[in-house]
Amino acid sequence: QTVVTQEPSFSVSPGGTVTLTCGLSSGSVSTSYYPSWYQQTPGQAPRTLIYSTNTRSSGVPDRFSGSILGNKAALTITGAQADDDSDYYCVLYMGSGIWGFGGGTKLTVL
């Protein structure tokens, strides 16, 4: 069974840029997987950031951007802020009515 992969943790300095990735244990991610990204802070429901690879959800600042980098989907945060300190999850549509979450990346801003 193909697994969706993410870096377990990442750190970035305030004002810095960080790119989180979302891959597959077997194969390459393309736009056909409709990659999407979510932000979650402890005790809160997830918040949708990006869908269909690179479309920002309503109200999401443009310092969050999505793309395909090589064989992975990517979420780039430009000008990181303290409140970006969160867990980030990617989701891929695996086809045949099945969706898969990555394990999540814990981003620390310090």
Add this chain to the structure above:
Amino acid sequence: EVQLVESGGGLVQPGGSLRLSCAASGFTFSRSWMHWVRQAPGKGLVWVSHINSDGSSTNYGDSVRGRFTISRDNAKNTVYLQLNSLRAEDTAVYYCASDKGYAFDIWGQGTMVTVSS
């Protein structure tokens, strides 16, 4: 206001059943695909189930297929998740979410299900 509100969570014994509800408002529910996603304590998000707009097509994750059933009532703007044969590993916060472009769009606040004797 666009929102989803889950209810029906609680404490249930192993092998028991529970029905979760998710009431939608502020958007055209009858045209929206819907999902359930869960998160065990201290763990990541896991997709559980999907239903299309008229309820004619449903899909499930491997860990719940055959035990959980998703359904909807478009007249009541509500999607349901029937949980049967519950196990300790089903303990989680259950979120409903609407679909947009094969992604999750609007999220509810979640309802906690605890499976324990």
